[in-house]
Amino acid sequence: MDIFREYNIKCTKQRQIILDIIKNNNGITIKEINELVKKEINLSTIYRIIELFLNKEIITKKIVDNVVIYELKEKTHNHYFSCNKCHKKTIIPKKDIENFENKIIMNNDYEVTSHNIEFRGICSKCKGK
Amino acid sequence: MDIFREYNIKCTKQRQIILDIIKNNNGITIKEINELVKKEINLSTIYRIIELFLNKEIITKKIVDNVVIYELKEKTHNHYFSCNKCHKKTIIPKKDIENFENKIIMNNDYEVTSHNIEFRGICSKCKGK
DNA sequence: TTGGATGCAAAATGTTTGCACCCGA
DNA sequence: TCGGGTGCAAACATTTTGCATCCAA
Numbered sequence: 001m002d003i004f005r006e007y008n009i010k011c012t013k014q015r016q017i018i019l020d021i022i023k024n025n026n027g028i029t030i031k032e033i034n035e036l037v038k039k040e041i042n043l044s045t046i047y048r049i050i051e052l053f054l055n056k057e058i059i060t061k062k063i064v065d066n067v068v069i070y071e072l073k074e075k076t077h078n079h080y081f082s083c084n085k086c087h088k089k090t091i092i093p094k095k096d097i098e099n100f101e102n103k104i105i106m107n108n109d110y111e112v113t114s115h116n117i118e119f120r121g122i123c124s125k126c127k128g129k
Numbered sequence: 130m131d132i133f134r135e136y137n138i139k140c141t142k143q144r145q146i147i148l149d150i151i152k153n154n155n156g157i158t159i160k161e162i163n164e165l166v167k168k169e170i171n172l173s174t175i176y177r178i179i180e181l182f183l184n185k186e187i188i189t190k191k192i193v194d195n196v197v198i199y200e201l202k203e204k205t206h207n208h209y210f211s212c213n214k215c216h217k218k219t220i221i222p223k224k225d226i227e228n229f230e231n232k233i234i235m236n237n238d239y240e241v242t243s244h245n246i247e248f249r250g251i252c253s254k255c256k257g258k
Numbered sequence: 259t260t261g262g263a264t265g266c267a268a269a270a271t272g273t274t275t276g277c278a279c280c281c282g283a
Numbered sequence: 284t285c286g287g288g289t290g291c292a293a294a295c296a297t298t299t300t301g302c303a304t305c306c307a308a
Contacts, residue, residue, distance in 0.1 A: 010262070010306095010307060010308075011307075011308095012264080012306080012307070013306095014264070015263090030297085031297095041265090042265045042266070043297095043298090044264085044265075044266080044267095044298080044299075045263080045264055045265070047297090047298060047299075048263080048264080048299095049263095054195060061192050061195050063190050063191055063192050063197070066183060066190050068192070068197065081239055081241070083239075090239075092233055096232055096233065100225070100229045103225060104210065104221055104225065109253040109256075110210055110212075110250050110253065111250045111256055112248050112249070112250040113249060113250040114193075114248075114249045114250070115246075115247060115248045115249070116245065116246070116247040117244075117246050118244060118246075119230070119233060119239070119241050119244045120241070120242055120243045120244065121239050121240045121241040121242040121243065122240040122242065123239055124238040124239060127238075127240055139281095139282065139283075140282075141281080141282070141287095141288065142281095143288080143289070144288090159272085159273090160272090170290090171289065171290045171291070172272095172273090172290095173275080173291080173292095174289055174290070176272095176273060176274075177274090177288080177289080178288095
């Protein structure tokens with residue numbers, strides 16, 4: 001499969017299955033993955049594959065409602081405005097984020113290694129009800 | 130202590146100690162807390178207190194560098210740059226945030242009701258080792 | 259063919275729980 | 284005083300590891 005070649009790792013049936021599961025379930029726990037594949041994949045293999053995917057940055061680890069979940073890492077590191085009504089996401093232009101980050105750095109002399117920027121509200125379409 | 134009264138929970142020596150640690154170490158793991166207090170607080174008590182603080186929303190659980198950390202939940206809605214080494218937080222000036230937000234809104238015609246902005250990295254003091 | 263990937267079982271870690279005792283309100 | 288909080292030990296859950304076998308390249 002393409003993605004395995006891209007990340008230069010061997011393509012196995014187990015890795016393929018787990019990758020598909022993570023793709024199809026946006027935000028899933030180890031326990032849930034295990035429930036889905038316990039007949040075909042050993043739990044220690046699941047841990048090893050998750051570890052591999054994390055190291056290769058194919059997936060990311062997050063906390064949602066105080067629970068650890070895994071989800072596909074977006075290749076392009078984008079930031080979104082999320083509408084609370086229609087739940088659609090709109091990308092905030094990369095240039096805007098960069099300008100903002102540069103300003104923060106310039107003003108403070110920091111080395112920024114990661115950021116998390118998220119806006120929520122009502123989008124223009126939903127504003128007119 | 131004030132905060133315990135505010136959240137309507139009993140104030141004990143152990144809770145006070147752990148709250149202070151979380152206050153002073155921005156982003157700390159259970160293991161690190163245990164290292165600091167293992168002489169005076171039992172590990173199961175640490176878990177129980179962390180659980181309590183989470184339920185009362187005194188603290189929040191996050192993932193930084195694929196590790197689960199706990200930190201104080203801010204009441205006043207500020208934005209910070211957090212240093213991964215010394216764990217100090219520096220407030221990002223409100224005006225910077227506002228300018229940024231205004232730009233997003235102007236460019237997209239959104240009504241922003243909430244945002245979450247966070248920068249992490251190495252601060253100027255820690256950069257020189 | 260062959261080195262890395264997997265399954266299995268066991269070990270190591272991490273988290274929760276029951277209960278007796280303690281202590282803050 | 285007394286009900287909730289804590290310490291301790293044991294139970295339970297999660298994660299890692301060693302090794303024999305398997306299989307993708």
